[in-house]
Amino acid sequence: MMAPRNIAPIGYSGGSAPRSGPSGTLGADNRLTTYANTTRRRVDTILELFFADKARRADSDRLPPDIVGALHAHIFAGGSRTRATLCALGWQSNGGQERLPGAVLRAAASLELHHAGVVAYNDLIENQEPRRGIVPLRRMMEFRYVSESLGKQSAGLLGLLTLAWSDELFHGARLTARQRCAAIPVLAEMRADVIYGQLLALTGMDCDLGDVDLALRIVRYKTVGYRYEHPLQLGASLAGANPDIRRTLSAYARPLGEASQLCADLRSVFGNPLTREQPRPEDLQRSRTTVLFNIAAAVADADQRAELLTLTANPDLDATGAQRCREIIETTGAAAETVRMVAQRRALALQALEATPIPMPAAEMLRVLARRVTANIPSSCCLGRGTS
Structure with a gap:
């Protein structure tokens, strides 16, 4: 199982990175691209090894092998591993070395599994359809079971399984006791916030439109925390900031x-x-x-x-x-x-x-x-x- 490698640099939704501008800006831009690509490759290696282990243990864990394959396809469907890169930048913000230690990198990789679980739920809530060649987990399960309702239900459960695997990956990192104590509150807040944000978005669909404050609150809880703030805070907390x-x-x-x-x-x-x-x-x-x-x-x-x-x-x-x-x-x-x-x-x-x-x-x-x-x-x- 190999991950796709033709992924745009962090922060871009397509196209290529800027090719012009002041030399200092261009140098910093290239540095971020290189750093993000390096972090992504190292994180993908950790995730590949994690899934290879899950595939080997599928029989003893009574987990159908094709379910492991479906989750692998879901997690490697694309993306620049933005959360892991932000975690790395949070680590550097306290003077941590540029190349993350293995334990910190594993913690950063756990954020990507958490993200995959969140995406699975968002796809269910929003009834996402395939686009740009990416098939939502819900659709994969509908095809497997030849049932729309069973596909949705199983995709929801697999989203939960992905969140559990995120925990497993984090707790398997060889962090110090101090690092664990600093990181766990960050992760707990991240998970509570995104679930609250999803609930706000779901119930907000039935509210009177024109409530800009509510719309901003949904963004803050559903997106800002787990995609930006908490990854940076996780890296900083692990570095003892x-x-x-x-x-x-x-x-x-x-x-x-x-x-x-x-x-x-x-x-x-x-x-x-x-x-x-x-x-x-x-x-x-x-x-x-x-x-x-x-x-x-x-x-x-x-x-x-x-x-x-x-x-x-x-x-x-x-x-x-x-x-x-x-x-x-x-x-x-x-x-x-x-x-x-x-x-x-x-x-x-x-x-x-x-x-x-x-x-x-x-x-x-x-x-x-x-x-x-x-x-x-x-x-x-x-x-x-x-x-x-």
Whole structure:
């Protein structure tokens, strides 16, 4: 079982890394790309060995071998191992050596198993369909059991199994007692936050639209913590970072995580300018809990709001209806306001790095990352009239 290797650098949704710019910026950009790729390869090696062991023990554990294969395919379906790289940068932020010790790397790899479990649940909640050649775990199980209901139920259980394996991988790391005591509260908070965020997103679908505060709260719990803040905090805690450094990392990660998700929301509605992938009607239906959509619902006039809600509530939304949704969102100025929020949060993240001295390699790579994850915005989003 081998993992795919043609994965875009961390922070990019497609295309290639920038090829121009000031020499210092380009050097830092290349450094982050190299560091992320190295971390990903080392993490993938750990995960490959972990799954090879699970495959060997499948009979004694009474686990069907093809289930191990399905989870392997789910975890290696793509991705840049962003969480593991952020954990490594958190480790470096306290002066830890650039090459992670094996025990710390294993802890970082456990974050990727946790991510895979979270994705399995998100796919169930959002009824994700295959795209870019990636088949959701739910669909794999439906094919295996030739049953939609059994496929969904088994995918949910396999999501739980992946979370359990994340625990196993972490606790199998040869961490010191001090490191374990520092890391366990970070992991506990990460897991509680993301589950709460998923619950908010699920129940938020039935709430009145236009509640931007609720939409932002969903982002903070469901996405920001486990994708940005907690991986950085895990690495810092394992390195024995002092409270000032940990506060700085949180002050950096929280606005950056929000900005990254806001960019993803824009791409889900207006398309990806790097890959030129066009959004699908179901992407708009899933966007009802996003900040972008709720800004539009909040500032739209009565007719626009009614039309937007009617269109996105239609299970048979077609391309024409989806285009009309985009027109309403642009006309209200919601897209331009979301772009403004991205810029504001990126600035806050970069300012946070000035608060406490962080060793230069880590600080510079964090700056590059902040620019990367907020760079891929559809140009049409900047053309709305804006909100006051």
